[in-house]
Amino acid sequence: MAPTARPTPAASRSVDAHRDAVRALVAPLPAEDVPLDELAAGEPGRVLAGDVRAAATVPPFDAAAMDGYAVRLADLPPDGGxxxxxxxxxxxxxxxxxxRGRNADGAVRIMTGAPVPAWADAVVPVERTSTGRFVAGGPATEREVTLARxxxxHVRRAGEDVRPGDPLAVAGDVVTPALVSVAASAGLPALPVRRRPRVAVLSTGSELVAAGGVAHAGRIPDSNSLLVAAAVRAAGAEAVRTGAVPDDADALRAALDAAVRAGADLVVTTGGVSAGASDVVRAVLESPGPDDPRLTDVDLAAVDLRPGRPQALARWRGVPWVALPGNPVSAFVSFTLFVRPAIDALAGRDTTSRTVRGxxxxxxxxxxxxxxAVPVRTAAGADGLVVERATSRTGGHLTSALLGADALALVPADVTKVEPGDALDVLPLDGVR
Structure with a gap:
């Protein structure tokens, strides 16, 4: 988007068009080399910024695959005697x-993972020999062993798994426990990954009090910033939660400045984006002032979405800002449809639609x-995924409607009645992919 001095009036647009507009605000974050131990102990969902190739041979040497005896096959009768x-x-x-065990005239007692002598070409498992079993911690007392081909x-050959230069993963792949393990085996101390997105979260409203605070007539707990911050973390990003900001334009501008100073890659606000007299987000977006270069790329939209019609985008000091409506269900639906893909884009993850049919x-x-967008529960049925509403109640303010929901059913605008057995697009509410 090109910088604009003043916003254009809110224009009606489709959900897909608004998702594209949000996605256009962001770009993949820079890469950093992160040690494998940090990736193993850190938050999941880091994304590779480049292709990964092995640096070492796996296994690095011929190793015993079983506890037993290393032998030379030429010493064993080919008929199995x-x-x-x-x-x-x-x-x-x-x-x-x-x-030890350099003498080729016999058998070498060997444990799983030990290097096989250069002259040996097989391992006979101990349970297939006259010894029967080894005693843990016991001495090597047997002087001879009877065995057969x-x-x-039972030898793990050097390089049979991975060789130097073999591809292990490609840019855009999510770092998994398996990749961390294979990378370590293949001689890599670190992996190139996208920096974890840092998302500033704040809610607006003079009626809000901190969770656990005293809510009296006219005041309600600030649940939105907690909801969005938890969703940010589930999306694999770091949440920097400011909490509630009163309906004051200067207070909101100060909070946005603080978010930028905190290193936010994305700012997400809830509330104050509609047409009310106290809608502070809209007030700031609509009156940037000719001497305030902090606000650019203002984009007010009326999205063809229920719940979540009023939406807004901008940049504050160059940092993407996505303004969501204040009703909790509206905020959550909007986060899932618009902010989650933006976080995926920042992290370098695939941003294609994750919808399935049910x-x-x-x-x-x-x-x-x-x-x-209807909160639903899903289950595996005889003919595929089945879907039922998480609650019969409706309303963008009914946060409890999200309890038990594991997906959003996306009902087209021209459908007024969903009948039993009707096919629906379903967007799972999973965590980091």
């Missing part, structure tokens, strides 16, 4: 390949004219 060999050495995991050699378990009505 038994032979008795002297035990000429002992190898444990952690021994260097050059330690086995169908498998079928209505029971019928319900839907107001016409706008896409209706």
């Amino acid at each position: 038994e032979v008795t060999l002297p035990v000429v050495g002992d190898r444990r995991a952690g021994d260097s390949p050059g330690r 086995q169908p498998r050699d 079928r209505a378990l029971a019928g319900f009505s839907s107001p016409p004219g706008r896409l209706h």
Whole structure:
């Protein structure tokens, strides 16, 4: 978007168009090399900023795949007959390949993961020998062992899993526990990942008090900033929660300045974006002033969405600002449809739609004219995903409607009645992908 001195009037747009407008505000964050131990212990969802290739051979040497005896197949009858060999050495995991068992005239007692002697080409499991089993911590007392050739050699060959230069993952992949493990095995100390997005969250309203505070007539707890901050964290970003800001333009501007100083990559506000006399967000957006360069790219929109019609976008000191409506369900629906894809984009994750198809378990009505986002519960049915409303009550202020919901059903604007068995687009409310 090009900088604008003053906003244009709110224009009606589709959900997809508004999602695209929010997405256009942000770009993937810079890359940083993060040590594997930090990735393993940190928050999930980090995204690779570049392709990853192995730096070392996995396994790094021929290793025993079983506890048993390392032998030379030439010493064992090919017909499977038994032979008795002297035990000429002992190898444990952690021994260097050059330690003990250099004499090829016999068998070497060997434990899982230990390097196989250079002259040996097979391991016979201990349970397939005259020894039967090893005693943990016991000495290597057997002087000879009777054994026979086995169908498998039970040797993990050097490089049979990964070789230097082999691709392990590509840019855009989410860092998983498996990738951290394989990277460590393949000789990598760190991975190049996108910086974790930092999202400033604040709610507006002089009626708001801190959660746990005294709410009397005319005052209500600030639940929105908690709701959005938790959703930010579930999306794999760091939430910097300011809390409630009164309906005062200067106070809001100061809070936005503080968010930028705190290093926010994205600012999300709730409330004050409609057409009321106390809607402070809209007041700030509509009166930037010719001498205030902090506010640019103002975009007021009436989105064809229920709940969540009033929306706004801007940049504050260059930082993307997404202003959501204040009703809790409206704020949550708007976050899911618009802010979550923006966080994914900042993090370098795939931002394509995650909707799936489901079928209505029971019928319900839907107001016409706008896409209706309905909190629903889903379950696996005989013919696929089945969907039922999380509550029969409606209203953007009914936060309890979100309890038990694990998805949003997206009912098209021209549908006034969902019948049992009707197909629906469903957007799962999962955490980090």
